[in-house]
Amino acid sequence: MPSEPTAAAASTNGALSPTMDVAVKIWRVDPETGERALKTYEVEAPEWVTLLDVLDIIKDRVDGTLAYRKSCRMMICGSCGMRMDGAAVLACKTRMADIVAAGHVPVISPMGNLPIVKDLVVDMGPFWSKMRAMKPWLQPGYEEPPEGKEYHVSQERMNVIHKEALCINCGCCVSECNSMESDPDFLGPAALAKGMRFVGDARDGADVERLEEYNSEHGIWDCTRCYFCNERCPKGVDPRDAIAKLGAESIKHGIDRDMGAKHAKWFVKSAETTGWLRETELVPKTQGVVSSIMQIKFAMGLARRGKVPPPFPPHVAADVKEARALRDIVQQQGREGALGHVQGERALSYIEHHTTAGNRHAPEITPGEEPVNRDVGERP
Amino acid sequence: MDAKHDVLVIGAGCAGMRAAIEAFDAGADVAIISKIHPVRSHSGAAEGGINAALGNASEDDPEKHAFDTVKGSDYLGDQDAIEILCDEAPDDVYQLENWGAVFSRTDDGKIAQRPFGAAGEPRTAYAADITGHVLLQVLYEQLMKRDILVYDEWFAWKLVVDEDRCQGVIAWDLMNGGLKTVGAKTVILATGGAGRLYVGTTNAYACTGDGMTMALRAGVALKDMEMMQFHPTTLSPTGVLITEGCRGEGAYLLNSEGDRFLKRYAPNAMELASRDVISRAEQTEIDEGRGVDGSVLLDLRHLGAEKIIERLHGTRELAMTFALIDPIHDPIPVRPGAHYHMGGVDTDVWGKTSLEGLYAAGEVACVSVHGANRLGGNALMETITFGKRAGRHAAEWALANTTVTVPEGAVSDAERELRELLDRDEGERPWRIRDELATTMHENFGVFRREEQMQRQGEIVSRLRERYERVVVEDKGNVFNSDLTQALELGFLLELAECMVVSGLARKESRGAHARPYDYPERDDDNYMRHTLVTWEDGRPQLDWRDVTMTKWQPQERKY
Ligand SMILES: Cc1cc2nc3c(=O)[nH]c(=O)nc-3n(C[C@H](O)[C@H](O)[C@H](O)COP(=O)(O)OP(=O)(O)OC[C@H]3O[C@@H](n4cnc5c(N)ncnc54)[C@H](O)[C@@H]3O)c2cc1C
Ligand code: SF4
Ligand code: SF4
Ligand code: FES
Numbered sequence: 005m006p007s008e009p010t011a012a013a014a015s016t017n018g019a020l021s022p023t024m025d026v027a028v029k030i031w032r033v034d035p036e037t038g039e040r041a042l043k044t045y046e047v048e049a050p051e052w053v054t055l056l057d058v059l060d061i062i063k064d065r066v067d068g069t070l071a072y073r074k075s076c077r078m079m080i081c082g083s084c085g086m087r088m089d090g091a092a093v094l095a096c097k098t099r100m101a102d103i104v105a106a107g108h109v110p111v112i113s114p115m116g117n118l119p120i121v122k123d124l125v126v127d128m129g130p131f132w133s134k135m136r137a138m139k140p141w142l143q144p145g146y147e148e149p150p151e152g153k154e155y156h157v158s159q160e161r162m163n164v165i166h167k168e169a170l171c172i173n174c175g176c177c178v179s180e181c182n183s184m185e186s187d188p189d190f191l192g193p194a195a196l197a198k199g200m201r202f203v204g205d206a207r208d209g210a211d212v213e214r215l216e217e218y219n220s221e222h223g224i225w226d227c228t229r230c231y232f233c234n235e236r237c238p239k240g241v242d243p244r245d246a247i248a249k250l251g252a253e254s255i256k257h258g259i260d261r262d263m264g265a266k267h268a269k270w271f272v273k274s275a276e277t278t279g280w281l282r283e284t285e286l287v288p289k290t291q292g293v294v295s296s297i298m299q300i301k302f303a304m305g306l307a308r309r310g311k312v313p314p315p316f317p318p319h320v321a322a323d324v325k326e327a328r329a330l331r332d333i334v335q336q337q338g339r340e341g342a343l344g345h346v347q348g349e350r351a352l353s354y355i356e357h358h359t360t361a362g363n364r365h366a367p368e369i370t371p372g373e374e375p376v377n378r379d380v381g382e383r384p
Numbered sequence: 385m386d387a388k389h390d391v392l393v394i395g396a397g398c399a400g401m402r403a404a405i406e407a408f409d410a411g412a413d414v415a416i417i418s419k420i421h422p423v424r425s426h427s428g429a430a431e432g433g434i435n436a437a438l439g440n441a442s443e444d445d446p447e448k449h450a451f452d453t454v455k456g457s458d459y460l461g462d463q464d465a466i467e468i469l470c471d472e473a474p475d476d477v478y479q480l481e482n483w484g485a486v487f488s489r490t491d492d493g494k495i496a497q498r499p500f501g502a503a504g505e506p507r508t509a510y511a512a513d514i515t516g517h518v519l520l521q522v523l524y525e526q527l528m529k530r531d532i533l534v535y536d537e538w539f540a541w542k543l544v545v546d547e548d549r550c551q552g553v554i555a556w557d558l559m560n561g562g563l564k565t566v567g568a569k570t571v572i573l574a575t576g577g578a579g580r581l582y583v584g585t586t587n588a589y590a591c592t593g594d595g596m597t598m599a600l601r602a603g604v605a606l607k608d609m610e611m612m613q614f615h616p617t618t619l620s621p622t623g624v625l626i627t628e629g630c631r632g633e634g635a636y637l638l639n640s641e642g643d644r645f646l647k648r649y650a651p652n653a654m655e656l657a658s659r660d661v662i663s664r665a666e667q668t669e670i671d672e673g674r675g676v677d678g679s680v681l682l683d684l685r686h687l688g689a690e691k692i693i694e695r696l697h698g699t700r701e702l703a704m705t706f707a708l709i710d711p712i713h714d715p716i717p718v719r720p721g722a723h724y725h726m727g728g729v730d731t732d733v734w735g736k737t738s739l740e741g742l743y744a745a746g747e748v749a750c751v752s753v754h755g756a757n758r759l760g761g762n763a764l765m766e767t768i769t770f771g772k773r774a775g776r777h778a779a780e781w782a783l784a785n786t787t788v789t790v791p792e793g794a795v796s797d798a799e800r801e802l803r804e805l806l807d808r809d810e811g812e813r814p815w816r817i818r819d820e821l822a823t824t825m826h827e828n829f830g831v832f833r834r835e836e837q838m839q840r841q842g843e844i845v846s847r848l849r850e851r852y853e854r855v856v857v858e859d860k861g862n863v864f865n866s867d868l869t870q871a872l873e874l875g876f877l878l879e880l881a882e883c884m885v886v887s888g889l890a891r892k893e894s895r896g897a898h899a900r901p902y903d904y905p906e907r908d909d910d911n912y913m914r915h916t917l918v919t920w921e922d923g924r925p926q927l928d929w930r931d932v933t934m935t936k937w938q939p940q941e942r943k944y
Contacts, residue, residue, distance in 0.1 A: 068857070076424075078625075078702070081428055097705060141484065149481075156492065162488070169521070205486075
């Protein structure tokens with residue numbers, strides 16, 4: 005390793021920052037052959053470096069062929085998404101001091117769920133085509149802006165889409181999405197968050213058409229609610245919450261043909277009336293009668309092994325009142341209320357309670373608070 | 385020729401996308417080349433806002449906006465261009481809002497506006513602290529709506545000039561490798577700034593002044609290149625911008641003695657004085673040995689944890705991530721960093737350059753609306769208004785003219801030059817040259833300019849250019865060869881540095897960003913109400929001058 009200080013360290017007009025020895029393992033992928041190799045790199049770096057700085061030092065001093073994307077180095081351009089120890093991060097947001105102090109040598113690999121091009125560079129093509137499928141542009145609708153001027157919209161009403169508007173299209177959420185792993189055609193968290201950005205926009209007139217589309221196959225109901233997207237998003241967009249809001253809006257507008265919507269509705273109904281989840285009824289209510297008959301054999305098998313209770317007689321939970329009280333809390337306080345107990349599932353708060361379609365000029369989405377950027381906590 | 389269009393825009397920041405949209409709407413077949421995906425452009429980093437006299441927060445009108453801009457420019461701005469900017473700004477901002485930009489709102493639901501440095505009225509429209517991001521997103525949405533073709537991750541390298549007309553671009557396709565030639569009746573440069581000339585800069589890695597050098601090499605003049613604006617609060621050591629909001633909330637600037645040194649430079653305004661005043665004060669403290677590791681300290685501690693967390697959350701996050709400092713407990717080391725290039729490709733008020741068919745808009749261009757000093761919030765507005773105007777003019781011209789030719793020679797010359805670079809195995813990797821350039825520019829052509837330092841910098845740059853002749857690209861592959869594109873970027877930067885030094889030496893006065901307190905401390909309106917113009921002849925910069933255009937405003941002393 006070169007012993008002279010890095011340019012970055014020398015950049016404080018001559019004064020040198022203390023340095024440390026950083027080691028990382030990088031999955032190198034040859035673009036021509038597809039061959040992979042895990043290589044270890046050790047460099048000297050100033051204490052304040054981020055993962056991106058370390059990659060830069062490696063590229064400058066050790067191996068100029070290392071490929072990764074970068075631009076802003078300040079967490080706003082979305083170029084530098086990659087995986088560290090198997091979880092998506094922005095390289096420029098990941099500081100190394102704690103990792104080095106812990107004696108850990110992280111493994112750096114390209115993002116998941118997207119085709120690898122070279123080293124840490126993935127093909128963002130599928131990401132953008134899903135984004136495009138959302139028709140992500142404002143479709144003027146309900147009101148015209150006053151002659152030659154801006155639309156009048158309250159700040160509160162604007163806050164509804166504040167989180168979604170923070171998205172920098174980095175792909176970290178998509179990288180970790182469980183549903184996309186099994187169904188590559190799933191629209192995915194980033195695109196759906198963009199969808200919510202328009203559905204929730206008071207100026208957009210195409211919300212119902214949009215919801216219809218997002219309710220089709222590979223749409224909102226295909227999300228497994230694993231919350232990995234929320235966890236990995238470096239900007240606090242909370243895409244899973246956006247998907248939940250789209251679900252709520254869909255049901256509000258009577259778009260509930262999808263099994264997912266029916267499932268959610270029945271879930272609440274069941275819990276509210278008996279305090280139990282009645283599995284035997286859940287299937288026909290969700291999938292329809294014909295489809296459930298086809299699953300009878302499976303259900304009987306489950307019943308034999310005591311996995312589902314027999315449907316008759318319906319038994320009501322001793323504390324059904326508690327279930328109903330919980331529902332009331334959800335209804336009154338929404339997702340943000342009750343200390344966030346019902347995280348993300350605002351959909352529930354609409355079911356059966358908000359049956360009126362509401363004033364289309366003012367969709368009944370509760371304005372969100374100004375989100376704070378959450379640190380996703382890089383893992384050593 | 386791999387493709388052909390009426391209008392080809394190089395760069396997809398706010399200026400490039402706005403130009404493409406306008407050209408498309410005017411009926412032209414338009415495409416964009418960008419070395420990074422449009423939403424990755426550095427316009428997205430702008431936090432503060434965009435200036436237009438909407439009058440939503442006070443009585444305001446374009447004339448007041450124009451006066452503030454003229455005065456802010458230290459009377460080097462062209463007043464006809466400034467009037468156009470300020471007159472068209474309101475409608476251009478309404479347009480962005482109607483397209484869906486998520487602006488912050490006033491109590492009555494209009495676009496909110498905040499006060500900004502050196503502006504007489506609160507006229508900076510904003511979207512929380514992510515204004516640039518929001519504008520970039522809305523423009524990209526409109527691009528998708530129109531299905532405008534983007535040659536994404538193509539690195540534009542050379543302009544094609546034939547029969548004294550710009551007729552296209554030769555670019556390196558990053559994803560697949562290989563040079564591609566795109567013919568066009570008109571080409572619009574929108575490649576942004578060149579902050580990477582400096583080691584401490586708020587600019588992204590992509591801000592390497594590519595378009596300026598491409599124009600220079602095609603025979604077009606660069607204007608006012610000495611005018612690089614320094615921002616007083618950039619985080620040491622990375623240069624990431626720390627918002628002026630900190631000082632707005634009451635933060636102190638301290639030297640190594642714990643002294644609020646601004647009392648000696650701006651006793652009334654103190655930390656709220658204008659950017660150039662504070663940058664110079666900081667640099668003086670640092671130069672005179674009262675800095676801390678080449679920085680001064682931005683102290684937030686007295687504001688209290690609650691206020692810091694509530695109001696300055698983003699700043700705290702930046703300081704903790706990039707400097708390992710929690711401003712609740714420790715002051716933040718800051719120093720002046722290169723922020724915005726007022727200079728650039730010489731254009732008229734339609735973005736037209738002296739080369740037929742070539743336009744420029746945004747930070748790459750110098751119309752000039754910022755003169756010697758840009759006001760916060762005016763740069764984004766310039767990208768929109770002049771992006772639009774360049775797009776419209778380029779489309780109209782293209783639709784009235786039909787042929788495009790790319791001479792074989794241009795392509796084969798480029799191929800040969802590239803081969804030569806890639807085949808070279810003996811020599812120096814580019815990074816050391818890049819780092820030396822950036823450190824020496826900071827030292828010798830920074831906040832203050834001294835005759836002998838500028839001269840020395842000229843010699844340093846010449847030597848670096850010689851070394852660059854033997855530079856080695858280690859990656860010989862075709863796919864995502866950023867080693868190659870970074871080497872080409874360094875080539876662009878080196879020529880710009882030379883132009884800046886030549887202009888800086890020629891301007892023997894202090895005006896705006898060009899501060900020469902040791903030999904020419906005063907503004908000299910008799911001799912220097914003129915733009916510097918640099919062209920490239922036989923591998924060397926040539927200097928020329930042009931008078932500033934004045935309409936209504938006579939120069940006054942610039943005092944706040
Ligand atoms: C941190 C920061 C904060 C700022 N805040 C404000 C503010 O609050 N208000 C304000 O008015 N201004 C602000 N500015 C200034 C303003 O943001 C910029 O001047 C402006 O956004 C520049 O826009 P642009 O479209 O000209 O260039 P950019 O947005 O930089 O875009 C350049 C484009 O050119 C492309 N490109 C470059 N070279 C090539 C090449 N060789 N081949 C192909 N494509 C190429 C890039 O890919 C990119 O798409 C700020 C600047 C910074 C750095
Ligand atoms: S919560 Fe849904 S969208 Fe988010 S990662 Fe999991 S499956 Fe994907
Ligand atoms: S939602 Fe978050 S993780 Fe996903 S692309 Fe947007 S910013 Fe990145
Ligand atoms: S480099 Fe821009 S987000 Fe990391």
